[in-house]
Amino acid sequence: MAQDRVIIEKSKRMDILISSYAGDKPVGRSTKYSFNGIVDGNKQRYDTFNHRLGGAFKEYEGTTVPMDVEISEHEYNNRTYQDHIILQMYVDGKPV
Numbered sequence: 001m002a003q004d005r006v007i008i009e010k011s012k013r014m015d016i017l018i019s020s021y022a023g024d025k026p027v028g029r030s031t032k033y034s035f036n037g038i039v040d041g042n043k044q045r046y047d048t049f050n051h052r053l054g055g056a057f058k059e060y061e062g063t064t065v066p067m068d069v070e071i072s073e074h075e076y077n078n079r080t081y082q083d084h085i086i087l088q089m090y091v092d093g094k095p096v
Helices: 051-059
Strands: 006-027 030-039 042-048 064-076 079-091
Touching: 006 042, 006 051, 030 051, 042 051, 051 079
Parallel strands: 042 079
Antiparallel strands: 006 030, 006 064, 030 042, 064 079
């Protein structure tokens, strides 16, 4: 059974290498945009529902970019999942 999300970090600034664009997927009436990223050697999937950021993920693939990330956890079918949602990314010090 699904449970409410628990926010671990509301807005953490991280320098993330966009290693590969993972695509977009319809979720309800929205679209989720995802990429595979690397921070300090650790690989992780990152998502956003913002179409401008989704386009920037493609454009800056292969680049390390500062981003604000919300990290949360939720349970589903007796498993705990961690979500990494991109809130904003910065190019040349300016928000996208």
